[in-house]
Amino acid sequence: MVKDLSHLLSEESKGRQPSPLKSAFKYYGKEDIVFLGGGLPLADYFPWEKIVAYSPEPPFEDGIGAQPSVTGKATVSELHKHKVEEFDIPLARSLQYGHTQGNPELVDFLKEHTKMVHNVPYDEWDLCLTIGNTQSWEACIRSFCNPGDSILIEEYTFPSAVETARNLGVNFVPIRMDAFGIIPSALAELLEQRKELYELACKYDFVIIEDEPYYFLQMTEYESGKEEEIKTPSHEEFLKSLVKSFISMDTEGRVLRLDSFSKVLAPGTRVGWIVGQSALLERFVRLHEVSIQAPSGFSQSIVQALLGRWGQSGYVDWLIALRKEYSIKRDFTIRCLEKYMPKEVVSWTPPIAGMFFTIVLDASKHPDFATKYDSDPLKVEDAVYEHGLKDGCLMIPGSWFVAPNRKNTPGNTFFYRGTYAAVPLDTLGVGLERFAKAVKSEFGL
Amino acid sequence: MVKDLSHLLSEESKGRQPSPLKSAFKYYGKEDIVFLGGGLPLADYFPWEKIVAYSPEPPFEDGIGAQPSVTGKATVSELHKHKVEEFDIPLARSLQYGHTQGNPELVDFLKEHTKMVHNVPYDEWDLCLTIGNTQSWEACIRSFCNPGDSILIEEYTFPSAVETARNLGVNFVPIRMDAFGIIPSALAELLEQRKELYELACKYDFVIIEDEPYYFLQMTEYESGKEEEIKTPSHEEFLKSLVKSFISMDTEGRVLRLDSFSKVLAPGTRVGWIVGQSALLERFVRLHEVSIQAPSGFSQSIVQALLGRWGQSGYVDWLIALRKEYSIKRDFTIRCLEKYMPKEVVSWTPPIAGMFFTIVLDASKHPDFATKYDSDPLKVEDAVYEHGLKDGCLMIPGSWFVAPNRKNTPGNTFFYRGTYAAVPLDTLGVGLERFAKAVKSEFGL
Incomplete structure (x- = not known):
């Protein structure tokens, strides 16, 4: 009614x-x-x-x-x-x-x-x-x-x-x-x-x-x-x-x-x-x-x-x-993550919709977390973002999506959002390899 | 500066x-x-x-x-x-x-x-x-x-x-x-x-x-x-x-x-x-x-x-x-007004810009102004608008354009806005003749 x-x-x-x-x-x-x-x-x-x-x-x-x-x-x-x-x-x-x-x-x-x-x-x-x-x-x-x-x-x-x-x-x-x-x-x-x-x-x-x-x-x-x-x-x-x-x-x-x-x-x-x-x-x-x-x-x-x-x-x-095109790109993305990302630091859940995927990082795994970054995961987030850019791949820091008035939750994880929409497959692969390299380099892996 | x-x-x-x-x-x-x-x-x-x-x-x-x-x-x-x-x-x-x-x-x-x-x-x-x-x-x-x-x-x-x-x-x-x-x-x-x-x-x-x-x-x-x-x-x-x-x-x-x-x-x-x-x-x-x-x-x-x-x-x-097309239409419009409108009731100033013209009417010339219309020019405005529609021509009553908070001025005139944009020349002529007929009929001319 x-x-x-x-x-x-x-x-x-x-x-x-x-x-x-x-x-x-x-x-x-x-x-x-x-x-x-x-x-x-x-x-x-x-x-x-x-x-x-x-x-x-x-x-x-x-x-x-x-x-x-x-x-x-x-x-x-x-x-x-x-x-x-x-x-x-x-x-x-x-x-x-x-x-x-x-x-x-x-x-x-x-x-x-x-x-x-x-x-x-x-x-x-x-x-x-x-x-x-x-x-x-x-x-x-x-x-x-x-x-x-x-x-x-x-x-x-x-x-x-x-x-x-x-x-x-x-x-x-x-x-x-x-x-x-x-x-x-x-x-x-x-x-x-x-x-x-x-x-x-x-x-x-x-x-x-x-x-x-x-x-x-x-x-x-x-x-x-x-x-x-x-x-x-x-x-x-x-x-x-x-x-x-x-x-x-x-x-x-x-x-x-x-x-x-x-x-x-x-x-x-x-x-x-x-x-x-x-x-x-x-x-x-x-x-x-x-x-x-x-x-x-x-x-x-x-x-x-x-x-x-x-x-x-x-x-x-x-x-x-x-949908088929995006499924191909989603699958390719996840295979790239499996191939390139250091699993001791990075995790992800394969998306079932949309143009985006996220990767979650654990800041506490960073060797200099307590020293260089004052135990602040957002500082690590920023460092990896900048490092990614330097290595030639842009992913959006998760903190950019935080809604106003959201209470901070305790924890050392942070995330990036990427898209498989904006570039063709081969470029996508290159980008993910670059970002993985930036993560490894930042985390001393 | x-x-x-x-x-x-x-x-x-x-x-x-x-x-x-x-x-x-x-x-x-x-x-x-x-x-x-x-x-x-x-x-x-x-x-x-x-x-x-x-x-x-x-x-x-x-x-x-x-x-x-x-x-x-x-x-x-x-x-x-x-x-x-x-x-x-x-x-x-x-x-x-x-x-x-x-x-x-x-x-x-x-x-x-x-x-x-x-x-x-x-x-x-x-x-x-x-x-x-x-x-x-x-x-x-x-x-x-x-x-x-x-x-x-x-x-x-x-x-x-x-x-x-x-x-x-x-x-x-x-x-x-x-x-x-x-x-x-x-x-x-x-x-x-x-x-x-x-x-x-x-x-x-x-x-x-x-x-x-x-x-x-x-x-x-x-x-x-x-x-x-x-x-x-x-x-x-x-x-x-x-x-x-x-x-x-x-x-x-x-x-x-x-x-x-x-x-x-x-x-x-x-x-x-x-x-x-x-x-x-x-x-x-x-x-x-x-x-x-x-x-x-x-x-x-x-x-x-x-x-x-x-x-x-x-x-x-x-x-x-x-501009030439609109000049032709403007000129044609004014010539139609000169030809069809009863000058004892209707006046106008030829426009020099835009798609519109106005005709001004004197409500006090209406034989039933004081009786049927309570000496209210807006009531005559409405009557002529409706009569025009019945005769097959639409012009917009001037009162529709009155800004909020405008103080009423004493006087018995009111106006209509017409456009020469929306129809071809021959139709325009037909419309103006119809509206003139409605005016004459309303004013008993």
């Missing part, structure tokens, strides 16, 4: 009125009305008559990095000012004002996709496009937090997300996570955590912001010593294998799910979307009317042209192929 | 820190560093290999609405993942994270354009891309206004701009304007107003937000009875004819100029830019890092591909041709 949660909105969001001009806009494009209402330039004056985009073609047997000019198999999106394909967003519309929520063709595609993947357990949900999850998150903070309000965050978290909220007078309350929190290591455990948290949200009446751009980068668990070829699952197997999202268990309509094309198509699309109960999403549309208006029309037209041609099925093919 | 204006920043803006992760980003792309720092997907996995856009070709002798497929003269922008033309933004970069301020090729083009048009009278200025002027304005409010701060606004203003600020605890102080303020009617007068206001800003230490997306739609003054062909000025004549902007007289660095492609290329590009002193613009970059990140990479690449191929000179050709 969807709850009325309007009492949780911020003062800023509660009071926002639609612009009176918007009430006139319902007459725009009506055949019997000459619309002299708003400063909408004629589409005749948009200096783009046609845009053609060349993309790979499902089912991507040659991998998602294979270029159509090499394989000869291309999805060609030909976009015109006026509508040609039923599923296309014509440039005359996407490059015009309007459709703050997003053009209906793309919104509909994403709704169908959301139904298929998350099966939202209530009817009154809606979907609104954004400029990506950073902006979605900013909109959430501004929509739900008055100065003095508190947000619960993981004790290790994305520093930019903290920075968004820090100056708005919000209190941060970090929650303890296991296994350094930021890298899930077992699906079953993750699901249990989620169920528990959702129950708490219902009991204590808070909203959950589910910021999950990496959702489709879930892999099978890593098996040491196995170097078999990664299997391509069927669509059904793939969808079934995904961990249940918060929104999929959201019977009360108190989850806002933030999704994005940044990790699965390209960050520069600057297209994300929020899924949640309609009454709350209406407030986001009001905010967007007086801020971003809508994502780029080029982005909407070009992305939807591709998705329309691929279809839901082709898009799932893409996601499966993408 | 540029002043330090950091004391005018809001608390939210003052305290904003760069994300620590950004400090690692300076190592991204360095040859001797393997970057395992951030979740940047490989460009190999962006499913767009090539994008080709077809646009009209300068100097646009056939008008800006002429399609290249008809004229045979096209500017063809071929964009690849990796750089081909020196001035292009390759897709591998524009579709990646980074460049919050905007990709350098587009930023540089716009800086050169700004120098040519505004000749900013100090050196320490910079330029930052935005998602268009609505978002720029929102960013300005959030960057300069604490709750309880006041902004001076024109007594008739854009309601969406008010709505952006309304719920942030800002006070509105309307300033009286002549000739209904919103439509400039004489260049010399406008310039005098601007000089005076700039002096006040220096004296009383406030910033001026110059929100001027219509800047290039400045026309020569309308001459009644003359139906000569509109001349195409030289670039020099054109640039010299433009009214001086606030930023062009900004010796102290207290103007933030908001510009946009929305009115001159297309609203759906969702690309605008702010020009102002570097120290203030740095704060906007920090805000964008934790909100919009940057405008769409498709938009940046496609717009810059066009501007790069046109060059500064071709872009000025476009602006001149655009």
